[in-house]
Amino acid sequence: MEMAAAKGAQNGRSAPEWRVTVPEGASAMGEHEAGRAARAWAWLVSCVLTFRDKVLGFARRVWKIGADDPRRAVHGLKVGLALVLVSVFYYTRPLYDGVGGAAMWAVLTVVVVFEYTVGGCVYKGFNRAFATASAGVVALGVHWIASKSGDKFEPFICSGSVFLLAAMATFSRFIPTVKARFDYGVTIFILTYSLVAVSGYRVGALLAMAQQRISTVSIGIFICLAVCVLICPVWAGQELHRATVHNMEKLAGAVEACVEDYFAAAEVNNRQPSAKADGYKCVLNSKASEDAQGNLARWEPAHGKFGFRHPYGQYRNVGAAMRHCAYCVEALSGCIRSAETQAPAHAKRHLADACTRVAAQCARVLREASSSVSTMTTSRSLDLAVAETKTAVQEVQANLRALPANLLMDAAQLFTVTSLLINVSTRVEGVVDAVDTLASLAAFKAADDEKPAESGTKVCNP
């Protein structure tokens, strides 16, 4: 009610109505002011309401982010817990001596090392520990050389070495391997080396400090890893695995839905694509997240069905094969939705059965492959499904050749759709090949005959 009134006031409709009620000769000025006050009030109310709506909308979106994946909220709580643990640890220790001291480094370590996935946590923890130690050793060595060279040269040697090492280390971050595995370590190396180099001059004091620093950083890393692994762990490898399975199923649905939509349109003259047909879109831009997760997954210890040297690199190839397939599905979908002249319905009908069968076979192959990855078993029916797809493709090609010549003139779109569909089926085989390689690298078990392979992402739920 209030809101409606306010909105009415806001878009100016209330003003003329107000003037109409002003009688001749009355105190027009007073009425005018009252009107202004009312408008201001209405404006204020509408502002408050708009603000409330925005806040509520934002809260709803934030809630949805947490509700979609409650592990995100759990992650927040885990970070809080790790920080409280490390601060309690230092509250109760007698050697606690304020922010400048040991507690600071433990807190700093927890804040920067704690990551969403176990792989991220191990990656950062290892990089931090290794880089701190190596930078410390190098710095002590340079310090010792500098101390032998006399007071005059010492600052120059220190500053010069900071310059050189920082420049070289920073440049090394552009090397792809270093970037992928040691990016964070390089930062910490530069940081530690610079801190030690610009610090006091006596090696004795440095050694004592190094010892204390190493123990605090270790405690921080240990608390991080413990909280990260013991409380609802999120494994980068599992996330990668799950995303691969999910994308493959989406792709299967999209191939099927696209072609069904196209041939159904011939019957009902309705070209609205179904939402399922857009499933390929999540595959198109999956490279960045796959690469990131693959890089982190390398650092993870064995867990669940994932061994120590699980071939996470091969998931990248499976992803590339799926994208290769998705590009073609995108073109197919674009062709189906294009404004080009539709092929005549009878020409479509001539090919509808065979094409729909090819699409269904492609989807079946992808679903078999996805289920094989998901359950980590080799699927016996996968090869059969691939062979049946090839038969279906041959049938389409035969039907195409048998198309009466008088139909051909207007069937350009139909030709394209069919040809793209055949291309899609070839690329689906590429996905199957990549999955086969994954199966042999990861030593997937043979499917049990008695138990039918469970489909879905059941194995992925930790």
Add this chain to the structure above:
Amino acid sequence: MEMAAAKGAQNGRSAPEWRVTVPEGASAMGEHEAGRAARAWAWLVSCVLTFRDKVLGFARRVWKIGADDPRRAVHGLKVGLALVLVSVFYYTRPLYDGVGGAAMWAVLTVVVVFEYTVGGCVYKGFNRAFATASAGVVALGVHWIASKSGDKFEPFICSGSVFLLAAMATFSRFIPTVKARFDYGVTIFILTYSLVAVSGYRVGALLAMAQQRISTVSIGIFICLAVCVLICPVWAGQELHRATVHNMEKLAGAVEACVEDYFAAAEVNNRQPSAKADGYKCVLNSKASEDAQGNLARWEPAHGKFGFRHPYGQYRNVGAAMRHCAYCVEALSGCIRSAETQAPAHAKRHLADACTRVAAQCARVLREASSSVSTMTTSRSLDLAVAETKTAVQEVQANLRALPANLLMDAAQLFTVTSLLINVSTRVEGVVDAVDTLASLAAFKAADDEKPAESGTKVCNP
């Protein structure tokens, strides 16, 4: 010479030759040992040589990384310089008091804030400054409340607030806007708040420390920004601009080369694709880097032709339109290279001219658009080129309809290529639309008639 000998020894060919020279009745044992020693020596030499080759190969690759873009090496030197500046600053100041003190925070700030692009540097500097200040204020407030609540509750209030704020702040990183713009700030907020909260209890000491901390962090940020902006600055906005122009030119080359290769193959029966035809590949996975650069570019001040509120967000739309086009080129390229039966040469010849013209027109449109973005001027010939593309497409469609019916049976591939090409031309129009929007948002100047529009990436070189 040495290497050849070593390799011979390694693959075992030298051993039999050696035995042949052993005379009957001679000290076979001694000879055998000499042979073993020689083999060991050869093995050692080959190891050293392999190692030398690996090191040289690695050095060559690293050198290439620097030679491809010398700004990377310059970036390394800049980081070194900033660190030396900040350490010299603290060497010469009387208040310098070792690693635990002020110098540490300045060094730490430089190491973590210095980024390759100016945008990255400003983003991190702003986030660091703002997050440190806000976390400090919140921490002082909570400290004050805690100090009023008595000694018993104080640790609980401090630890509880660390837990709550850290959990909430960490969770907020999953909100896309926060992730894109304030990810680093959230880390620093948690860090600073935790440090202050677990530090000593007196607010007075905290205030003095806060003052000192803010001055050191400011000095670090100032040195970073000065070095980053004054010495060979790398602007994220320019990188984005340059990548967009480069990708558009690559795409233009790929469309042209693909179609030319296809029709040339009819003449010379040679289906080897040219390297140019693969140009679309750099467009396919450009999303991640475009998003990252777009996010950083927002933080950059006006520079060169880029105003303060340059519409960097629109580059993302141009990129999306290019990817949309590249997917179709990928399908086209896949179709051309597929093992499908080639269309008969005379059918191809019937369409070759018109199709090549469409491809050349598409490439021309893309090159015009790219040159328009590159020089930041609106191109007059762009609309003309789009219109001519449409005419060329109509011509192809007419030729297709005029194809003799007896040719049609084997021309499925030709149909597909043509149809995909027409689709590509539609999507090129989408790129032009996105570029037009960019031109109006960024207020591109009208092209000067006397000076012909310079093509290439001249404007991008800083």
